[in-house]
Amino acid sequence: MxxxxxxxxxxxxxxxxxxxxxxxxxxxxxxxxxxxxxxxxxxxxxxxxxxxxxxxxxxxxxxxxxxxxxxxxxETAKIEQLKVQLVTAQLAQVYEQLHALNLSDTEILTSLQQYIQQRGQAK
Amino acid sequence: MTDSLSMQNVTYKRGMKTILHDVDLTLAPGKIVGLLGENGAGKTTLMRLITGSAKGKGTTMVNGAAAEADRKRYVSFSEQLRGFAGGTKLVKIVAFYETVYGDFEADRFAELADFLQIDTSLKLAALSKGMKEKLVIALTLARRTTLYLLDEPFSGIDSMSRKKIINSIIQWKPENATMVISDHYVSEIAPILDEIVVVKDQTIYTHRKADEVREEFNIGIEAYYESLYERGNDND
CATH class of the missing domain: 1.10.10.10 (Winged helix-like DNA-binding domain superfamily/Winged helix DNA-binding domain)
Known part of the structure; x- marks a missing residue:
C-alpha cells in the first residue's frame, strides 16, 4: 500500500x-x-x-x-451507514472546494451534471 | 512492563570532544523506532553506548539490566561482519552466531534466509552490498531478544532489497521486542515507525510518536525532520 x-x-x-x-x-x-x-x-x-x-x-x-x-x-445496516458517511465526506470536500471558487449551489449542480454527462459519453 | 531501553544522563566524550551529552531516552516494549540524524550526528555512537561497546557516563538499562554482560544478552546489534575474512563461507558465520548467542534460533535464521533469498553456500566476499545487508538483517533478527538495533540497514541498497528487508522486520520482530532503526533518509521507513528519535546538537533533540507528528502538524515525517534543521542550527 x-x-x-x-x-x-x-x-x-x-x-x-x-x-x-x-x-x-x-x-x-x-x-x-x-x-x-x-x-x-x-x-x-x-x-x-x-x-x-x-x-x-x-x-x-x-x-x-x-x-x-x-x-x-x-449488520448490513451499519455497512450502509458507513457508505453514506464516506460518500458524504467525499461530497463535502468537492462542495467546499467548488464553493471556494465562488460557485453557487445551482452552478455546482449544473457543472456536476455536465461533468457526469461528459464522463458517461467518454466511456 | 519493563522498558526495553532506559538511558539517563548519558554523556560520551572522545578525548576533549563531546560526542553526545545529557541523553535521556526511554523506549517501551513492542515499538519500532526511527533513529534519525545527519551523518556524524552520533547515531552509531548512541547504539554502541546501548550495547556497551562504547562507555560513557550515566545510566543505561536494557530490559531493566544495567550490567554490560546482561545488556549484550538483551541486545541484537546489526554487526557489519568486519571480523570475518572474505573467504569465510556464510554457513561458518551462521555456525559462529549459533555458538556465541544462546538466543540464536537456527530455524528462525533458515526462514529468514529463505525469505530474503540468501545462499549460505557462498563466501562473504562474493556478496553484493544488498545481499550482505540482507545477511546482516537475517543474523540480527534470528536472535530472539528484547532490543534490536539496526544501524542504517538501507544505505546504498536497491528498492527491491529494501522492501524485502522492511517486510522481514514486520514479520520477524517478536511482539514485545523493540527495534531501533537508524537512517538519515527517512521517507523509506516512515510508514512502519511508531516513534521517531532525532539526534541533533549532540543530544536527543526530539522524541515523538510518528502519527502524532502527522496529526499535529499535517506534514510527513520527512518534512517534519527537515523542519528541525530549517529552524537554524544552534551547533557550537
Whole structure:
C-alpha cells in the first residue's frame, strides 16, 4: 500500500479496509487476516494496524471475537451507514472546494451534471 | 512492563570532544523506532553506548539490566561482519552466531534466509552490498531478544532489497521486542515507525510518536525532520 506520509497511517489503513468492506471485497461476517498478516499486506507496523482495528471496533464495523479473531459486522445496516458517511465526506470536500471558487449551489449542480454527462459519453 | 531501553544522563566524550551529552531516552516494549540524524550526528555512537561497546557516563538499562554482560544478552546489534575474512563461507558465520548467542534460533535464521533469498553456500566476499545487508538483517533478527538495533540497514541498497528487508522486520520482530532503526533518509521507513528519535546538537533533540507528528502538524515525517534543521542550527 502506498501511504501519504502527511496523513496518520492508522487512518489510511482504516479507510483502506472500509473501502474493501463497502466494495464487497470483504463480505459481512468475513474473518479478517491476523494483525501481523494485515501489517505485512499493507507494509505497516503491527501497532498501527492494531490501532486502526480498534477504531473500527469502536465504530462497530469490525467485531472482535475473543480467541477467534476479527470479523466484518453482519449488520448490513451499519455497512450502509458507513457508505453514506464516506460518500458524504467525499461530497463535502468537492462542495467546499467548488464553493471556494465562488460557485453557487445551482452552478455546482449544473457543472456536476455536465461533468457526469461528459464522463458517461467518454466511456 | 519493563522498558526495553532506559538511558539517563548519558554523556560520551572522545578525548576533549563531546560526542553526545545529557541523553535521556526511554523506549517501551513492542515499538519500532526511527533513529534519525545527519551523518556524524552520533547515531552509531548512541547504539554502541546501548550495547556497551562504547562507555560513557550515566545510566543505561536494557530490559531493566544495567550490567554490560546482561545488556549484550538483551541486545541484537546489526554487526557489519568486519571480523570475518572474505573467504569465510556464510554457513561458518551462521555456525559462529549459533555458538556465541544462546538466543540464536537456527530455524528462525533458515526462514529468514529463505525469505530474503540468501545462499549460505557462498563466501562473504562474493556478496553484493544488498545481499550482505540482507545477511546482516537475517543474523540480527534470528536472535530472539528484547532490543534490536539496526544501524542504517538501507544505505546504498536497491528498492527491491529494501522492501524485502522492511517486510522481514514486520514479520520477524517478536511482539514485545523493540527495534531501533537508524537512517538519515527517512521517507523509506516512515510508514512502519511508531516513534521517531532525532539526534541533533549532540543530544536527543526530539522524541515523538510518528502519527502524532502527522496529526499535529499535517506534514510527513520527512518534512517534519527537515523542519528541525530549517529552524537554524544552534551547533557550537
Amino acid at each position: 502506498n501511504f501519504d506520509d502527511k496523513v496518520p497511517i492508522y487512518y489510511q489503513i482504516e479507510n483502506h479496509i472500509y473501502h474493501e468492506i463497502i466494495t464487497g471485497t470483504l463480505k459481512p461476517g468475513e474473518k479478517l487476516p491476523s494483525v501481523r498478516q494485515l501489517a505485512v499486506d499493507v507494509t505497516a507496523n503491527v501497532n498501527t494496524v492494531q490501532r486502526a482495528l480498534s477504531e473500527m471496533i469502536t465504530a462497530g464495523i469490525i467485531e472482535s471475537k475473543r480467541g477467534r479473531g476479527n470479523f466484518v459486522t453482519m
